[in-house]
Amino acid sequence: MPRQKRELNNxxxxxxxxxxxxxxIRxxxxxxxxxDELCEECLDLKNYAFKRLSLCRFGEEKSACSNCKVHCYSKTYRKKIKxxxxxxxxxxxLYHPVFSIKHLLKK
Ligand SMILES: [Zn+2]
Structure with a gap:
């Protein structure tokens, strides 16, 4: 995987x-x-998810991950995040109704 030169999404x-x-995840x-604090496993999953987002090939154009055709998660992490x-x-x-609805509408 070529890692050099690729700008991280931000x-x-x-x-x-x-x-x-x-x-x-929290x-x-x-x-x-x-x-109260993320356990090791969840922290690991969070770091992984952040990394995938930083490297997402669609960047700002991305749609909901659940909708994406590119399966950038490895099998194990995919299972966990699901x-x-x-x-x-x-x-x-319940906690963030406005954001959740917006997210759903993106589908
Ligand atoms: Zn945990």
Whole structure:
């Protein structure tokens, strides 16, 4: 994988996605693993998700990850993030209704 020269994504869309995924992982870990701080596994997943977003080939043009045709997550992480999304999704609607609805409309 060529890593040199590639600029990391840093625009508002990517930033917002990072905030969302971080929030979802936080909810998941707090409710599922009963931790105030992210446990090691969830922290690892968050770092991975951030990295994928930074390197997302669509950058600011990206649509919802769940909708994306490019499967940039490895199998293991894909499974993990899906579990997080499924679990934290309803909580996101509760805690952050406006953002969740916007996100859904992007589909
Ligand atoms: Zn956790």
């Amino acid at each position: 625009g508002p869309v990517i930033q917002k996605e990072k905030e969302t995924v971080a929030e979802m 909810i998941y870990c707090r409710k599922k693993h009963h931790r 579990a997080v999304m499924r679990y934290a999704g309803p909580w996101m609607v």
